[in-house]
Amino acid sequence: MKICVVGKGGREHALIRSLRESESALEVFCFPGSEAIYEIEGAGKVDAHDLESLISWMTANAIDLCVAGEESYLVTEAGLANRCADVGIPCWGPPFAGAQMEASKEFAKEFMLRHSIPTGAAAGCATADEARAAIAGEYPTVLKFDGLAAGKGVAVCPDEASAEEFLKEVMEERRFGAGRLLVEECLVGPEISIFAAVSGPEYLILTPARDYKRIGEGDVGPNTGGMGAVASRQLADPELMARIEKEIVAPTVAGLEKDELNYKGFLYFGLMLTADGPKIIEYNCRFGDPECQAVMPLVSGDLAKFCLEGAKGNLLPELLTFNEGWSVCCILASAGYPDSSRAGDVISGLEDVSDARIYHAGTKKQDGQWATNGGRVLAIVAGAETREEAVEKAHAEAAKVTFDGSQRRADIGRLHF
Numbered sequence: 001m002k003i004c005v006v007g008k009g010g011r012e013h014a015l016i017r018s019l020r021e022s023e024s025a026l027e028v029f030c031f032p033g034s035e036a037i038y039e040i041e042g043a044g045k046v047d048a049h050d051l052e053s054l055i056s057w058m059t060a061n062a063i064d065l066c067v068a069g070e071e072s073y074l075v076t077e078a079g080l081a082n083r084c085a086d087v088g089i090p091c092w093g094p095p096f097a098g099a100q101m102e103a104s105k106e107f108a109k110e111f112m113l114r115h116s117i118p119t120g121a122a123a124g125c126a127t128a129d130e131a132r133a134a135i136a137g138e139y140p141t142v143l144k145f146d147g148l149a150a151g152k153g154v155a156v157c158p159d160e161a162s163a164e165e166f167l168k169e170v171m172e173e174r175r176f177g178a179g180r181l182l183v184e185e186c187l188v189g190p191e192i193s194i195f196a197a198v199s200g201p202e203y204l205i206l207t208p209a210r211d212y213k214r215i216g217e218g219d220v221g222p223n224t225g226g227m228g229a230v231a232s233r234q235l236a237d238p239e240l241m242a243r244i245e246k247e248i249v250a251p252t253v254a255g256l257e258k259d260e261l262n263y264k265g266f267l268y269f270g271l272m273l274t275a276d277g278p279k280i281i282e283y284n285c286r287f288g289d290p291e292c293q294a295v296m297p298l299v300s301g302d303l304a305k306f307c308l309e310g311a312k313g314n315l316l317p318e319l320l321t322f323n324e325g326w327s328v329c330c331i332l333a334s335a336g337y338p339d340s341s342r343a344g345d346v347i348s349g350l351e352d353v354s355d356a357r358i359y360h361a362g363t364k365k366q367d368g369q370w371a372t373n374g375g376r377v378l379a380i381v382a383g384a385e386t387r388e389e390a391v392e393k394a395h396a397e398a399a400k401v402t403f404d405g406s407q408r409r410a411d412i413g414r415l416h417f
Contacts, residue, residue: 001026001304004046004058006080006093007069008034010361010379011289014296015069016041017357022304029063036360036370051076055083065308068093068265071286075103075148081264090311091264094285098261102285105144105182115255117248118279120185120272128171134183135163142187144282145170146180152223152338156186187272187279192236193229193291194269196249197306200262202315203253205245207298207322208235209291215338217411224338225376228412231294232326232387244271244278252283264311293359293379294329298322327383328394328413334362334372335405341374345403356382356397372403387413 001024005016008030016028016037030037031046031054038045048054051073058066066084068091073080079096093099100107112119123134124146135141143166145153153176157163169175195206209231215221236244248269256263268284268291287295301320309316335342343362347370350358359379363370378401382394391413398408 001064001308002029002062003027003065003067003304003307004029004031004054004063005043005067005069006031006054006073008032008037009070009289010359010376011287011292012069013037013041013359013361014293014357014379014381015067015287016043017359018296018299019067019304019307021300023302024304026304029061031057034360034363035365036363039365040360051078051080051083055087055089058084058089059087063089065089065304065311066091066093067307068286071099071102071148071284074099074285090308092307092311093265094261094263098256098263099285101261101267101283103148105146105282106180108283109182109184111255111259112280115251115258117251117255118277119281120187120279122182122184125181125183128167131167131171131181131183132163139163140186142184143167143170144182144184145176146182147176149176152225154223187274187281189272189274191281192271192273192278193288194244194249194271195287195291195295196253196267196269197310197315198253198256198263198265198267199310199315200264200313201253201257203249203267204315204317204320205241205249207231207233207295208241209288209294210235211288211291212409212412215333215407215409217409222338224333226288226290227331227333227376227407227409229288229291229294229329230326230387230390230413231291231298231329233298233322233324234326234387240273240278244269248278248280252280264313290329290331290376290379293357293381294327297357297381297383298325298327323383325383325385326387326390327381328387328390329379329381330394330398330408330412331361331376332378332380332398332401332403333376333407334374334403335407337375337407342405343372343374345372345405347371347377347401347403349401352400353380353397355393356380358401377403377406
């Protein structure tokens with residue numbers, strides 16, 4: 001089996017390692033990939049520079065399955081999954097219409113309301129003045145840029161000053177480009193990330209996780225793409241998981257079918273566990289990052305065949321098994337992240353990590369050594385039977401890796417959830 005994974009970061013590194021650990025014999029390729037994915041995981045390089053040349057390369061090289069890691073190629077108007085369908089290559093990732101569940105917060109909110117899926121009240125706005133009118137002096141409030149923003153287009157605003165700052169940044173300075181804004185009710189409670197493998201009307205709920213979005217310990221400071229994650233089937237008790245499935249996952253999948261969105265691939269549910277029950281904050285049309293890095297070590301079996309059959313419309317849950325323990329992922333980010341990002345700092349200690357997985361996200365080879373390449377640099381992931389053991393192991397292993405300006409939250413897995 002030949003598989004091409006589309007993406008270049010830590011999530012794709014984790015997916016590729018798990019695919020290579022599948023029981024099926026396979027060759028793995030990656031586009032656009034990274035030096036670490038090529039060198040450490042041995043993935044083959046793809047001679048392509050854009051979506052069209054990628055499709056041509058996959059066709060010429062008889063690729064059996066395309067796996068969408070990141071969302072960017074799914075949400076373009078051509079659509080990775082759409083183009084794969086045109087040439088007969090199964091794609092584990094939704095077509096353009098289904099990918100709007102992530103590409104447009106307003107589209108997703110309208111979907112939730114249309115299918116009676118529990119969520120916060122919201123209003124879509126085209127201008128800053130419309131947003132101010134929708135806020136109507138009610139704080140705290142949540143402001144969301146409608147389109148993609150690398151996990152940084154959301155602000156929980158406790159007061160007018162913080163709301164005005166975000167409105168200026170998004171609606172006037174256009175940090176994320178042109179787009180509308182969603183003013184949303186501020187839900188309160190612990191968060192949990194639910195992942196499902198969806199193939200038409202069928203789905204399989206994977207190991208839940210919790211990520212840590214803010215840069216500072218104690219969940220303070222600006223939002224990031226994620227500074228770490230903890231994953232375990234023990235994160236939510238059976239009663240809560242049954243309620244999440246009944247009230248959120250099942251009606252979402254049914255809604256995708258009713259709306260004829262032809263969804264096949266991973267689907268992320270970002271949930272808030274409110275006093276009134278679980279409510280959905282957002283969908284992502286792929287695996288989360290860094291939750292993927294925490295979840296994948298807990299999944300075994302034949303992931304490659306599972307994704308191939310799912311992409312063909314035949315979901316086979318019996319191909320996967322799940323470890324009942326815990327997995328903790330610590331992110332090491334570059335100096336200045338998330339406001340800015342420094343590159344070129346030499347990384348030391350990678351060879352000393354002995355009891356954890358290392359996934360590269362923002363690294364490059366520099367004079368024969370690994371160096372930072374900006375943003376989130378590495379994920380160090382360790383597992384154990386208990387959360388406490390996994391936390392201590394992950395942080396102990398992560399502490400062995402150093403580079404100038406390194407940022408790592410020491411409370412990943414420790415903070416109450």
